[in-house]
Amino acid sequence: MHKFLPFAWFKGECIPFEKATLSIATHALHYGTAAFGGMRAIPDPNNKDFLILFRPDRHARRLCQSAKFLLTDLTEDYVLNSIQKMLTLNKPAVPVYIRPFVYTSDLGIAPRLHNIETDFFIYGIELGDYLSPSGVTCRISSWTRQQDCSLPLRGKISGAYITSSLAKTEAVLSGFDEALLMNTQGKVSEASGMNIFIVRNxxxxxxxxxxxxxxxxxxxxxxELAKDMDIDVIERPIDKTELFISDEVFLTGTAAKITPIKKIETTELKDERPIMNLLKKTLIDITEGRNSKYENWISRINVN
Ligand SMILES: Cc1ncc(COP(=O)(O)O)c(C=O)c1O
Known part of the structure; x- marks a missing residue:
């Protein structure tokens, strides 16, 4: 059972979640012409009057950039203020996932982004672990990650998630937890809703x-954390075969946090993950408000 926060942000105000409804003719529903964000808000373990948000500025920036692809002006201030108002009213006592959503709200047909009304809403849902923290098994998807030349992949565009959905379901129905997608060049891209890292040497x-x-x-x-820890970080194309011989492979994302991969196809990976463990511990300390060095990565919202 999904547990939604009682109030959603809808048409510029907070209203009861059940009343925030849309017409079946809503343009975005038909064409995937929407973009969304996803961030966690957790009660501050040291002070229940506060919620902690991890890098809300970065999330808001990406959402506004995504909105730009939909020819919609959305400002970071508006997104952050609306989230703050919604959270203050809801006062969640457990970790929640916040879903801000910008979409073509007109009714009617014809795929386009010009001469069309757009709108914005936010809702929250209780969310614990999205993937098992002890690790997941992954299938190499038969689906290929889209190319930036056919879809603005720097935006979190709803329509793009058909590929994630196909890949995730294919993985789960064939006995795996998660899917790894290659890009059109045949190099490793990411999972259905997470980025990927490997550790070699x-x-x-x-x-x-x-x-x-x-x-x-x-x-x-x-x-950024790894660089601060003097770990060598390399951003480069990864070949599929590297996945099977890496010392560590893990996924990162707001929902998944840092999740190790235990097995890819039929290849078991090592249980020892010293680099991932170090990064994971540090990231969790930061997101739970226990690391003063990265205090500027979190925002505390007073909900009382
Ligand atoms: C396709 C995809 N890749 C990667 C990520 C990870 O992004 P973030 O760390 O901003 O949550 C997400 C998260 O929503 C995603 O949907």
């Missing part, structure tokens, strides 16, 4: 932003 390697990935906020943070 103590170097942390991840596909660059030119590999048809979503520019993940968690990915950027992990890269």
């Amino acid at each position: 103590e170097q942390l390697i991840t596909p660059g932003v030119d590999q048809d990935i979503l520019e993940g906020v968690t990915r950027a943070s992990v890269i």
Whole structure:
């Protein structure tokens, strides 16, 4: 059972979640002409009057960039203020996932982005672990990640998630937890909703932003943390075969946090993951408000 926060942000105000409904003729529903964000808000373990958000500025920036692809002006301030108002009213006592959503809200047909009304809403849903923190098994998807020349992949565009959905379901129905997608060049791109890192010879390697990935906020943070820890970080294309001989392989994302990969296809990966463990511990400390060095990566919202 999904547990939604009681109030959603809808048409410029907070209203009860059940009343935030749309017509079946809503343009975005038919054409995937929407973009969304996803961030976690967790009660501050040290002070229940506060919620902690991880890099909301980065999430808001990516959402506004995504909105631009939909020819919609959305400002970071508006997104952040609306989230703040919605959270203050809801006062969640457990970790939640916030879903801001911008979409073509006109009714009627004809795929386009010009001469069309757009709108914005936000809702929240309780969310614990999206993937098992102890690790996941992955299938190499038979679906290929889209190319940036056919879809603006730097935006989190709803329509793009048909490929994620196909890949995830194919993986799960064939007995795996998650899918790894190659790009059209045959190089590793990402998982259905997470970026990927490998460790080889103590170097942390991840596909660059030119590999048809979503520019993940968690990915950027992990890269920054690793550099601060003097770990070598290399952004470069990753060959499929490297996945099977890496010392560590892990996924990053707001929902997945840092999740190790235990097995890819029929290849078991090592249980020891010293670099991932170090990064994971640091990231969790930051997101839970226990690391003063990266205090500027979190925002605390007073909900009382
Ligand atoms: C396709 C895809 N890749 C990567 C990510 C990870 O991005 P982030 O770390 O910003 O959550 C997501 C998260 O939503 C995603 O949907």
